[in-house]
Amino acid sequence: MDRVKIFKLILWIVTGLGLSAAIARFAFGLGVTTNLSDTTPWGFWIGFDVVSGVALAAGGFVITATVYIMRKEEFHPIVKPAVLTAFLGYIAVIVGLLFDLGLPWNIWHPVVQWQHHSALFEVAWCVMLYTTVLALEFSPVPLEETSRYAKIRSFLMRYRLVFVILGIMLSTLHQSSLGSLFLIMPFKLHPLWYTPILPIMFFISAIALGLMMVTFESLFTSWLYRRKAETPLLAKLGKAAVWVIAIYALVRFIDLGARGALGYIFAGSFESIMFIVEASMVIIIPLILLSIPRTRHSLKGLWAASLLVVLGIVFNRINVAGLMMTSATGSHYVPSLSEILISASVVSAAVLAFLFAVEHFKVWERKPIDPEAKVEKLPEFDRASNTWLGRPEVAARIKYSLAFVLAVAVGLMFWPFDRLESRGIQDTPVVKARGGEKLIINGNRNFDLVLFKHKMHEDTLGGKESCVKCHHMNIPGDKESGCWQCHADMNKYTDAFRHDWHASPSGGNLGCVKCHEPDQPKMALTASECNECHKDLIPPGAAIKVEDYTAPGYVDAMHGSCVECHKEKAAALDKPKLPQCTTCHDQEVSDSINQAIAAKHEGRKSPWVTMPEIEEN
Amino acid sequence: MKAILTDITKCIGCFKCVKACKETYDLPGDYPRRWTQNDGLSALNWTSIVIKPDDHFIRKQCRHCIEPACVSVCPVGALKKTKEGPVIYDNDKCMGCRYCMMACPYGIPRYDWDQRIPYIRKCIMCYDRIKNGQQPACTAACPEEATIFGERDELIAIARQRILDNPGKYYQDKIWGEHEVGGTCVLYLSDIDLSFLSYDRKLDNEPLPHTTEAAMKAVPPVFAGMGAAMIGLHWVIGRRMKREQENKPKGGSE
Ligand code: SF4
Numbered sequence: 001m002d003r004v005k006i007f008k009l010i011l012w013i014v015t016g017l018g019l020s021a022a023i024a025r026f027a028f029g030l031g032v033t034t035n036l037s038d039t040t041p042w043g044f045w046i047g048f049d050v051v052s053g054v055a056l057a058a059g060g061f062v063i064t065a066t067v068y069i070m071r072k073e074e075f076h077p078i079v080k081p082a083v084l085t086a087f088l089g090y091i092a093v094i095v096g097l098l099f100d101l102g103l104p105w106n107i108w109h110p111v112v113q114w115q116h117h118s119a120l121f122e123v124a125w126c127v128m129l130y131t132t133v134l135a136l137e138f139s140p141v142p143l144e145e146t147s148r149y150a151k152i153r154s155f156l157m158r159y160r161l162v163f164v165i166l167g168i169m170l171s172t173l174h175q176s177s178l179g180s181l182f183l184i185m186p187f188k189l190h191p192l193w194y195t196p197i198l199p200i201m202f203f204i205s206a207i208a209l210g211l212m213m214v215t216f217e218s219l220f221t222s223w224l225y226r227r228k229a230e231t232p233l234l235a236k237l238g239k240a241a242v243w244v245i246a247i248y249a250l251v252r253f254i255d256l257g258a259r260g261a262l263g264y265i266f267a268g269s270f271e272s273i274m275f276i277v278e279a280s281m282v283i284i285i286p287l288i289l290l291s292i293p294r295t296r297h298s299l300k301g302l303w304a305a306s307l308l309v310v311l312g313i314v315f316n317r318i319n320v321a322g323l324m325m326t327s328a329t330g331s332h333y334v335p336s337l338s339e340i341l342i343s344a345s346v347v348s349a350a351v352l353a354f355l356f357a358v359e360h361f362k363v364w365e366r367k368p369i370d371p372e373a374k375v376e377k378l379p380e381f382d383r384a385s386n387t388w389l390g391r392p393e394v395a396a397r398i399k400y401s402l403a404f405v406l407a408v409a410v411g412l413m414f415w416p417f418d419r420l421e422s423r424g425i426q427d428t429p430v431v432k433a434r435g436g437e438k439l440i441i442n443g444n445r446n447f448d449l450v451l452f453k454h455k456m457h458e459d460t461l462g463g464k465e466s467c468v469k470c471h472h473m474n475i476p477g478d479k480e481s482g483c484w485q486c487h488a489d490m491n492k493y494t495d496a497f498r499h500d501w502h503a504s505p506s507g508g509n510l511g512c513v514k515c516h517e518p519d520q521p522k523m524a525l526t527a528s529e530c531n532e533c534h535k536d537l538i539p540p541g542a543a544i545k546v547e548d549y550t551a552p553g554y555v556d557a558m559h560g561s562c563v564e565c566h567k568e569k570a571a572a573l574d575k576p577k578l579p580q581c582t583t584c585h586d587q588e589v590s591d592s593i594n595q596a597i598a599a600k601h602e603g604r605k606s607p608w609v610t611m612p613e614i615e616e617n
Numbered sequence: 618m619k620a621i622l623t624d625i626t627k628c629i630g631c632f633k634c635v636k637a638c639k640e641t642y643d644l645p646g647d648y649p650r651r652w653t654q655n656d657g658l659s660a661l662n663w664t665s666i667v668i669k670p671d672d673h674f675i676r677k678q679c680r681h682c683i684e685p686a687c688v689s690v691c692p693v694g695a696l697k698k699t700k701e702g703p704v705i706y707d708n709d710k711c712m713g714c715r716y717c718m719m720a721c722p723y724g725i726p727r728y729d730w731d732q733r734i735p736y737i738r739k740c741i742m743c744y745d746r747i748k749n750g751q752q753p754a755c756t757a758a759c760p761e762e763a764t765i766f767g768e769r770d771e772l773i774a775i776a777r778q779r780i781l782d783n784p785g786k787y788y789q790d791k792i793w794g795e796h797e798v799g800g801t802c803v804l805y806l807s808d809i810d811l812s813f814l815s816y817d818r819k820l821d822n823e824p825l826p827h828t829t830e831a832a833m834k835a836v837p838p839v840f841a842g843m844g845a846a847m848i849g850l851h852w853v854i855g856r857r858m859k860r861e862q863e864n865k866p867k868g869g870s871e
């Protein structure tokens with residue numbers, strides 16, 4: 001198969017996979033499909049799709065400025081592809097943003113609700129306007145295909161200079177304003193990146209990126225369509241880039257020096273390593289590569305330099321947009337699969353649109369030979385054999401659509417939809433009933449396995465009819481009841497008495513019969529009293545007299561052992577209301593507790609507890 | 618401007634303020650999720666108690682900054698600083714960009730991550746109650762008067778008085794929130810260092826919106842300047858090229 005076809009096939013598959021992720025994103029919300037969190041509200045989508053995306057599309061304004069303002073006519077052949085890339089880039093930014101916004105249907109709100117003090121508001125407006133301007137700048141190209149729109153086309157051509165200048169003005173603003181977005185976060189962003197001149201930094205690096213992105217794109221498409229690369233022209237771009245990168249480096253380091261942040265480079269921290277990586281990708285290696293004429297004029301040198309700068313500045317944007325805030329926020333964010341897939345699919349779709357445009361309109365001086373149209377000469381219908389041959393060009397499209405649909409389907413298939421429910425319900429596979437005499441079960445859900453007398457439980461609970469008592473099987477995602485759901489008094493975490501601690505090998509390491517009568521139901525009633533072991537459980541002079549005691553509940557223990565302490569603390573800390581019941585309990589609750597205790601006393605021969613006397617003021 | 622003063626030395630950690638908030642806004646129970654932070658705040662908990670060693674209970678909530686970063690960055694005006702003091706939020710205006718979460722120095726706004734239609738959630742200082750002349754539910758619920766409500770100036774005076782009455786009791790004799798980021802409407806008195814409440818250990822007194830202001834002010838002149846420069850450049854270069862053409866010897870181009 002041809003290079004182009006394979007490449008397109010891959011793009012279609014990625015787009016399809018991304019679409020399945022996008023479906024999940026909108027069906028289940030951001031929380032479960034992304035790794036964004038309250039600590040990391042902005043992640044890969046903002047860092048890559050939006051902040052880097054806009055920068056990657058900077059080629060449009062840089063090249064139009066070169067050709068129409070500086071009047072360097074020699075660069076004319078790369079104007080149209082640059083404008084096209086910019087246009088598609090901005091569309092991709094907007095689409096990418098739609099996934100990131102929590103309420104994407106409100107994306108138009110900045111149009112009517114003006115907030116001139118917000119940098120994001122300004123970016124929103126500029127992106128909106130500039131996308132329109134780019135559409136106007138590019139539309140003469142497709143309009144060229146038919147003569148029907150000649151009038152519109154000539155109108156657009158006549159005012160091209162206006163659009164170009166408008167485009168440059170708007171680009172200057174929002175390329176820099178993307179940097180202003182982060183000015184408000186001096187407390188989060190690492191000092192190697194945070195600077196009050198962040199907007200200027202973003203603008204200069206956007207120019208460098210624009211030049212190198214155009215270079216990269218030209219190299220890549222020449223490789224893809226086996227055209228001759230425009231090396232001399234690209235070498236000139238490279239030379240210009242040297243100047244821009246040099247200025248960028250100068251400003252960057254002077255700024256670091258002026259703020260006294262140079263020391264951080266050698267701090268040996270995560271940030272300093274990232275800074276060194278970034279600086280070598282954006283500044284050091286490309287500067288060396290591009291300032292040597294021989295490498296600048298070689299294909300390999302151009303490839304390396306452009307790739308480095310493109311990746312390096314994307315890295316810079318991602319650093320500023322979040323990665324370098326992690327040590328302040330303590331976040332451990334790594335983009336989730338769906339975040340990466342959606343971003344990749346937005347890029348793939350944009351590249352597909354780009355390829356479509358260059359194959360069908362005169363973006364280049366000569367359209368590439370369409371690999372899919374090569375066999376078009378064959379008749380669609382073979383009269384001799386009375387058979388329909390089909391349009392050969394369609395055949396490739398069928399492959400693409402098949403790949404796309406399959407990718408969506410496969411993507412959807414592998415989405416763990418059941419596990420995505422944010423309530424965290426786990427799937428419960430139906431297993432063959434084991435039943436039997438004794439089972440080893442994880443009855444307390446703590447992976448301390450216990451020997452469970454299944455037969456005995458079945459018998460005491462009422463034979464086969466009683467299965468539902470533990471295996472209710474009617475609540476979605478439910479499991480068989482845990483031990484504590486019947487033996488309710490054994491494992492209450494609110495209890496002062498920690499049954500699981502007493503039972504666990506690393507805790508009290510007591511066998512059941514240590515406290516419970518053998519061959520008796522295991523419950524609080526059959527347990528021996530605490531003070532049989534803990535002779536000194538109830539402190540002398542405690543407010544509560546505990547008689548006939550089983551395991552104390554929280555309330556009892558609280559009042560038995562804690563109220564005294566509360567009184568002491570109240571005096572020591574000068575917090576007078578600390579020992580009063582109504583401080584923690586509402587009046588009704590206090591009343592109901594009193595009633596419950598009173599009721600308990602009724603049924604007993606000897607009073608359980610005597611309530612403490614606490615004076616209310 | 619209305620404000621809240623929380624005295625950490627008085628708080629007994631009874632969680633009544635938290636409970637009152639939950640009841641007032643009908644917030645269902647919450648449990649730690651992947652996207653929540655361990656300070657107890659979430660879209661379902663607008664105030665929380667952070668427990669620090671030695672019986673220190675710190676009530677965390679929105680600080681209702683006097684010049685709030687969140688309000689200044691919101692591109693659609695969904696967050697608003699009211700003249701009464703509270704910073705409030707409008708569901709219908711928000712577009713979910715989460716810039717406010719990024720900009721808040723205290724990391725206060727939280728997101729409904731598990732909802733298909735998610736909103737920003739944070740303390741709104743019971744704006745409706747304040748407008749009706751009541752005090753917020755949390756301060757009303759506090760049994761110890763550890764967190765109290767009132768006019769900001771009066772609360773600062775009270776805090777000053779407490780510091781004067783108890784020399785050496787309060788950490789650095791500081792009223793937390795009096796000056797940081799231009800002052801906040803939720804003030805703290807504490808016997809321990811409270812700087813962990815913000816991302817930056819040493820918050821500036823400069824209000825955060827000022828960091829962006831210069832850049833935003835530069836927008837119109839840059840826009841106009843760039844336009845003028847481009848037109849000028851185009852014209853100058855055009856004229857120079859024309860002149861070069863004319864200056865060329867006549868026969869040269871033939
Ligand atoms: S604390 Fe944060 S959320 Fe609250 S007003 Fe200040 S900036 Fe806004």
Ligand code: SF4
Pocket residue numbers: 690691692693694695696710711712713714715716717718737
């Ligand atoms: S998430 Fe909503 S409230 Fe926050 S800045 Fe964006 S639009 Fe404004």
